[in-house]
Amino acid sequence: MNATLNSSSIESSPNASAAPAFDHLAPRAQEAAAREASARIEIIRGDWVIRHDAVVQGLNAARWLLEGPRRTRTTGLLVTGEVGAGKTTLAKLIKRLYPVSAGSSDEPVVMITLTGARHMRTVYGRILEALNGPVKATHHTADREMAALRLLRAVKCRGLVVDEVQDVLAGSVNEQRRTLDGLKYIMNEVQLPIIATGTPAAAEAFRSDKHMEKRFDRLTLPTWVVGPELAALLTSVARILPLRRRSRLAAVDIMEFLISAGEGNLHDMMTLIRHAAVQAILSGSERITLGGLETARTVPSMEAIDHVDDDLCA
Ligand SMILES: Nc1ncnc2c1ncn2[C@@H]1O[C@H](COP(=O)(O)OP(=O)(O)O)[C@@H](O)[C@H]1O
Ligand SMILES: [Mg+2]
Structure with missing residues (x-):
C-alpha cells in the first residue's frame, strides 16, 4: 500500500544523512519528522492520501478508460461509497493523473460536481464553468449543451469525472431520467468516458437505467x-x-x-x-x-x- 504526500511542504533534504533516523517512517516522512x-x-x-486497495483499483480502472482508444461505444466507471468513504479524494487523484500546462496540447480530464444539480442545464453549466466557458443565466439547455459539447471537443477532453452523482436523484423521476440521458448523450457525442462517483443511492439510479447498467463498471469504496x-x-x-x-x-x-x-x-x-x-x-x-x-x-x-x-x- 502506497501513500502519497501531496503537501509541497515536504522538501527533499540535500543531505538526508544529516537527519536523525526515524526508521519507523517512510523515507520522506523521516525527513519531515526532523522538522519543527x-x-x-x-x-x-494537510492533504495526504493512502493508496489503499480500492484506491489503487480505482486509479487503474480510470487509466484503462482514460488512456484507451476513443471508441464509439464509450464506457464508464461508477465509484460508490458512503459519505466520507473517499470518493471525492479518489476523483481528485484521477484528475491529477492528467495535469494540463498552459498553452500545451495536453488532453484534460474535466471534473465537475453535481452537488445541488437537479437539471441537465445545470450539469452543462458546470462543464462550461470547469472549462472557463461562457455560462449565461439566460442560456437555455440547448444553448448550453451546444457550447459544452463544442468546448469538450475543442480541448480534446479525455474524460469527464462527475462527483456526487446522487444529487441528480433529488430531482423528479423525469428529471433524473433526463440527466442520465444527458450524460449518455455526452458519452456518445464526444466519445467521452465518464467516471462517476456517488453514494449507494446513485448505484440504484444507474442500475435502473439499462444502458447505464451495461456501460458502467462498478467499484465500491469500503x-x-x-x-x-x-x-x-x-x-x-x-x-x-x-x-x-x-x-x-x-x-x-x-x-x-x-x-x-x-x-x-x-x-x-x-x-x-x-x-x-x-x-x-x-x-x-x-x-x-x-x-x-x-x-x-x-x-x-x-x-x-x-x-x-x-x-x-x-
Ligand atoms: N485514501 C485516503 N487516504 C487518506 N484519507 C482519506 C482517503 N480518502 C478519504 N480520506 C479522508 O476522508 C475524508 C473524506 O473523504 P472524501 O473523499 O471527501 O469522501 P466522500 O467524497 O466519499 O464523502 C477526506 O477529507 C480525508 O480526510
Ligand atoms: Mg465527496
Whole structure:
C-alpha cells in the first residue's frame, strides 16, 4: 500500500544523512519528522492520501478508460461509497493523473460536481464553468449543451469525472431520467468516458437505467472493518505521519476503537487520527496511543498550535 504526500511542504533534504533516523517512517516522512513542530502539524493537517486497495483499483480502472482508444461505444466507471468513504479524494487523484500546462496540447480530464444539480442545464453549466466557458443565466439547455459539447471537443477532453452523482436523484423521476440521458448523450457525442462517483443511492439510479447498467463498471469504496486491510491502511498512515516515535496504529485494540468510534467510516477514522497526531506533537509524546485517540474527538487547541515553536525562538 502506497501513500502519497501531496503537501509541497515536504522538501527533499540535500543531505538526508544529516537527519536523525526515524526508521519507523517512510523515507520522506523521516525527513519531515526532523522538522519543527509547526511544519509537522501542517503536514498532518494537510492533504495526504493512502493508496489503499480500492484506491489503487480505482486509479487503474480510470487509466484503462482514460488512456484507451476513443471508441464509439464509450464506457464508464461508477465509484460508490458512503459519505466520507473517499470518493471525492479518489476523483481528485484521477484528475491529477492528467495535469494540463498552459498553452500545451495536453488532453484534460474535466471534473465537475453535481452537488445541488437537479437539471441537465445545470450539469452543462458546470462543464462550461470547469472549462472557463461562457455560462449565461439566460442560456437555455440547448444553448448550453451546444457550447459544452463544442468546448469538450475543442480541448480534446479525455474524460469527464462527475462527483456526487446522487444529487441528480433529488430531482423528479423525469428529471433524473433526463440527466442520465444527458450524460449518455455526452458519452456518445464526444466519445467521452465518464467516471462517476456517488453514494449507494446513485448505484440504484444507474442500475435502473439499462444502458447505464451495461456501460458502467462498478467499484465500491469500503466501509472498514477490523481485519488485515484495515491493519495495512493504518500501518501506511503510521509510516507517513511525521511523529518521532512509533505508533502502533494496527494494534487490535486501536483498530476496534477506530471502527466503533467511526462506524467504519474513513473520514471519521482519519479525523481522529489527525487530531491525535497533532495532540501527540503538542504534548511531546510524539506517538498516537489508544488513550490519545479516545480523547481525540476534541479539536486540538489552535492557541497551542500557534505557539508550538515558541521554545525554538526563545
Ligand atoms: N485514501 C485516503 N487516504 C487518506 N484519507 C482519506 C482517503 N480518502 C478519504 N480520506 C479522508 O476522508 C475524508 C473524506 O473523504 P472524501 O473523499 O471527501 O469522501 P466522500 O467524497 O466519499 O464523502 C477526506 O477529507 C480525508 O480526510
Ligand atoms: Mg465527496
